[in-house]
Amino acid sequence: HSYDNRYAGHKVIRLIPKSEEEALALKSVSHQLKVDLWQPSSISYVSEGTITDVRVTQNASRTLLAFLQKTNIQYKVLIEDLQKAVENENSVHTQRNRR
């Protein structure tokens, strides 16, 4: 596995806060869960309507998804299995070369 399988269970989730209250809640939970922000580049940019993509570990994803469902914040799982996506990025030829 690429990168020693370190991305197994990781997900990339898209969040779109519908209000400033939701944005504040997202900022707080993102900080707590130490998400990797894919876009925007800084959590300070997140406000109402901001398309926010975060990468979370397996454990963090359970907590985050539960939080989003509880607070009814709109979300979509962009990448369900990040390890698979990392491996699919490269062709078989490139993977062989990397190994």
Added chain:
Amino acid sequence: SLSEYNYEVYHSLEDIQSWMHYLNQTQPSLVQVFSIGRSFEGRPLLIIQLGRKSQVYKRAVWIDCGIHAREWIGPAFCQWFVKEAILTYKTDPAMRKMLNHLYFYIMPVLNVDGYHFSWTHDRFWRKTRSRNSKFRCRGVDANRNWKVKWCDEGASADPCDDTYCGPFPESEPEVKAVANFLRKHRKRIRAYLSFHAYAQMLLYPYSYKHATIPNFSCVEFAAHKAVKALRSVHGIRYRHGPASQTLYVSSGNSMDWAYKNGIPYSFAFELRDTGYFGFLLPEMLIKPTCTETMLAVKNITMHLLKNCP
């Protein structure tokens, strides 16, 4: 040969630098590769001067890729651009005109340490790999480290943040080396193009404030034509406009710095996609992404040569 190198896969830093040295040896009439310094970890910072060699004064266009380590489609495009330019020099009148009248200074990987780290350890690393004994976290955001409203809105003073601006402007040797080169050649360099991912946007200054640049009409028209040309290839839509409005306000970035330092036409591309793959754009999408972007870059360059003061 030039055509045997695979431009439709992502390459390690070592491969990219070997390819550059190979070009230097085999394409002497159009290519000269040189180093502008060393990275924090001691790697050479290599630039390709691309264009017909001439004793006559020539204006130039600067292109850099790989400021952010995990945005691999950037370096892939820089390599594609060089390949296309060389291969079509004799057959494409527009390319021939560009390479005869201009030099392109292309830096396929600006953040060499970060790119290598993302290749070998952490695919989603963004920053440089500099270390400061005072802090437990490594790296500086190489696109927040330029001296233009440094460490203001959109940048962080926390070394552990991904948008860390650094201990002072141009603290990163990579940023310092490029800044020095651009300062030295700023009278010749007419355009600055920087390649990032992902958002599908073509941006121009300002990023650090909400204001209109003095040469707005020429820049906006160039951007408008470029995204129209880009869309004509595969139907992919790019938004365009001032970075502060189209994306968000961020201070200390290279595009604003280049503009402030006298390079009149400064752009940043955010390449494919818009989030389906994000940073993990599959290799099979390298060709369509680079083909459409190539047309946009040619369009901008030709427009600036012909229509802008």
